[in-house]
Amino acid sequence: MNKLTICLMLCIPLLAGCWDQLSFRDLQVVTLIGIEGEKGDVTIHFSFPSHTDDQVEYLTAKAKGYSFADAKNEINVRTSEVIDISQLEVLLISEETAGDNLYDSLDNLYRTPRNRLTSNVALVQGDMEAFMTQNNTKGIGSNVPDFITHLLKTSDEYSLSVNHDLQEVCTLLFAEDKDLALPVLKIGEESGHPELAGTALFKGKSATGTMLTTSESKILAIMEQNTGKFLRGTYEVEVEGEEFFMTIEYVNGNKNWDIKGDQVNMSYDIEVEIEEFPHGAVLEKDRIQEIEKQLSEHITADMENLLEILQETGSDAIGLGYEVRAFHQDLWKKGDWNETFSELDIKADANITIKRTGIMN
């Protein structure tokens, strides 16, 4: 009996890796994926690092298939090692593909346990191929996925756009009460490498095609109360009959949404810090009030403008639906929230207070 046990124990190492062993050595780690095409005819682009001696080179491959997973499996025909997308850093989706149901392209990523859910997602304009390789290595180096990751992180940090990882995308796709917004990348005309173009708005599970500019995205961030580390904007103010450009940084803000019937009043109290004001000292009672009033007007106008765009597209990116669904069932039950949202009478009102003026008065 004992001998048998010992024999069996000795056999275990021989079993090693019979089943689920997936040696890291044999994997080809993919860090950037681009999806384009439509249902039934999907093209995926892969970019992966290849190590030769001490150099890392980024290679690309592409494959076609009926769906994302189909194309992904197809790619193994072309690569020497097994493609592994568990280290995916950035997922790029072409705007046209996102126009269909976005979840179609993503299901495989959620369903397979090995996949990473914290990768960044962005839409792209134009030719996908251009994003995958970078011939002009002077600007950004050859590590495109890394570059894009940092680009997205930075733009999120400066509130230029929103940044969602895969899991948040999924939650927002399924949430009825808030719509997804994703950053859009383009190839810069001058620089020749990926740049932020704006923020794409979604309605339900598909992209609407409407894109917010970066300054509109900033206002969205304020209204959503989801600002990045820095949020800066420049406005024109008139002091003593002279026009100046004033740059302010967002410090703090409070929202107060008042929903009555289909009347919504959104008022914001925003505290800002002055970054640039070439006129000189600001710290005079009347002047401050005057500037605050002007800024409030500017920002209120921006907000109204943003709301108009959102309502036109029927995309509730600010998350008004959260409140409505939770506390105003009568309004929520009127029908599809996206439709209701477009028909609402929404007023915005911003009240700016200058909290700090920098180290100068």
Add this chain to the structure above:
Amino acid sequence: MKLHITSLQLFLMLFIAMTGTVFVSFQSLMVNAVGRDAWWLFLAQGLLILPHLWLFNRFYQDFKWSGPIAFLYGVYWFLVMASFLGYIGYTLNVWAYPKTPAIVIMALVVIVLFYMMSSRDETTVNIGVILIPMILLFMLFVYMGINHAVWTNLFPVGEASLQELQRGSIKAQLPFIGIELFLLLRTFVPGKLSTWKLAVYSGIWLLFFLQMLIIPMVYFALEEFKLISEPIMYMLKSQDVAFMERLDLLFVYIWLAWSFVAMGIYAFSVMRLLPEKIKKRRTRNAAVFCILLLAVGSRLATKETVRLSGSLLLYAHLFFAVALPFLVIMVNRVFGKKRGGKPA
């Protein structure tokens, strides 16, 4: 040798047996049944645990572990374990080991269980302690999900229909499975057990499950629950921490260790129910038990059977944890009085 355990050990064992396997998955079942009302429904139901335990504690001496009753409970606990085992096999297959045959995974689980069962009693009683730091770690990382929480997801309440509420109440019984272990374990604790200890235990239990329910609810959209069967694991998977990816992989194993210990406690209880004559031969009993368990458990390792055994278990639970104990206690009390003897 008569076994004595302290009240602390009793509660630790009870807590692990009750939380053990189910806490990663009961959320989906509940939310799918009653939607946003799940949390208050569970809160309301959870408050019942205190009177439940109080009654058990008050009358446990009237619950005689006589032959047929012991046999029934033995079989029931065995089936609970088998369904846990099946669930473990299935879950591991899905989350981490798609190619390894489920039977191999289950065999390894059973080997550990066998070792645990053939050890001293104290080992099973005490092994829960090693889980405590892991449980705390688990909670910490689950709480990281709060960053992305949407609090309004908890509202509105009161939308579910009565029928849905009924269905939800039954699903809410899942975390209660194992409460009847108290009846057996209580007999090993000498002396009185004060009510405030029960209250503290109930509080901890309720708090644990409530946050395990509420955090996923505020994290995921309602629709997602239909897709996700283990919300807690899924949440951990989507956490972004600097030192590693895929937190869930690590926590699947903590959960697994947790389930191991829970099963060990069930097995310990079943062994305690055996008639004195065959109780002595520990190793043989454990071996027979484990082989049986593997045989039954391996039949249960598919998605369908996992779901089926889960729902059957709920009804069995209602019978064994609520109906039967009170019936037996009542009968014993009535008969006890008729014979003129004081209730023991």
Add this chain to the structure above:
Amino acid sequence: MQIIKNEFKNSADFIVKEVEVAGVKAFLCFYSTMIDAEMVGRQLRLLEERVEQGTNGWGSSASTSVEAFHKERLVAAICEGSAVLIFSESNLMLEIKAVKVTERSPDEPVNEQVVRGAHLGFVENFNTNVGLLRNKLKRPDLVVESFQMEKTVSKINIVYLADQAAPEVVQELRGRLEKIPYKEFYSTGQLEDYIEDRILSPFPQFLTTERPDRVTYNLLEGKIAVFTDSSPTVLLGPVNLFTFYESPDDYTSRVLVGSFYRMVRLLAFFLAILLPSFYISVMSFHSEILPVELTNQVKASVKDIPYPPVFEALLLELFIELIREASIRLPQPIGQTVAIVGGIVIGDAIVSAGLASNQMVIVVAMTAIAGFVVPSPELNMVIRMLRFPFMVLAATFGFFGMLIGTLILFVHLLNLSSLKQPYLTPVIPFDPTRFRDVFFRIPYYRPDRQQPFFRLGGKKAK
């Protein structure tokens, strides 16, 4: 005379002489190699003086005793190194204890050095050793009990503080010592086998030390020390796992520093057992848990390794064990050279030869160092050994295998006991008063709050 000689097989160093003491004829027998001749001479002279003065009890003094002649007693006394004077007429024998002891000075043991604190060590003589102890513990309840092994002369002594040690534990040990069959002992290791609870467990159930200060504070905690006659090594029991992680340094250093290093050592326990298997699991099963930022570097160094990670790890581990073993056997200056050459030069060469990856070298080196952190050499060896099964499990089932291994290890530790005391106290069964002591070095400013190792008569946690 010849009879006596025969009894000792005519050994050349056995000497029987006919002498005359105070006018009475007697045989003086001794091993010339064992006795201090000068001492015997002095004793004989003193004896004559006392006989002449007609003192009562002329035969007993601090180093002599008179008994009726008894052959077995004679043999035992001579073997112990006494000179025996046999008065054949009166059928008496006089034993003169004059063992010539070759004894080294009580130097600090090489493998248990401390930075601060006493630098004494036990020697190969029991009497000296107990003397060292009594110097530190000047209290009457320091009890020495001797166990004479049947037919042999080797003696086992247990030393404990009667007021601190739990009587049931002392009784348990006594019982076990009495049950030991006839056997010569050369080492405490042999003895350990007889008094352990579980011989086949890899974990040591007694703490061995050669330091009087270590024995002292362990005695104060209520442990029992087991001495053999001719060995400087002392067995201390009952122990728990955490005892092995306490170093005398903890108590001579400052509170915060001592606590910090104690925790570092406990961390090292897990590191030393689990680190290589963790690396193997990650490399061969769960590469997806690597942070994205790390993948490129890891991939670059792993890419060209021809072997699976287990073999890589086994190769390096084997290599480290070889270096360790070699540097112990070699004289000290050369030993260090070997360690350096082996560690640095060959380690680097292995990587450039492409037999193992950089990461693996880091992992193995860190594991080795973590293993050496343990203050107790026995536990150190156990830990080094334990990581091999873990590596095999990791290579077979990844994290799942590691989990299985860890659980089995814990169940084993829970099953284990030392002199019937649970091995994982005070953590399991939980004893809050001593629990802190595992992780922290508790300050001594309130000595009344110190807890003895076992609470006398207190309720026993089950």
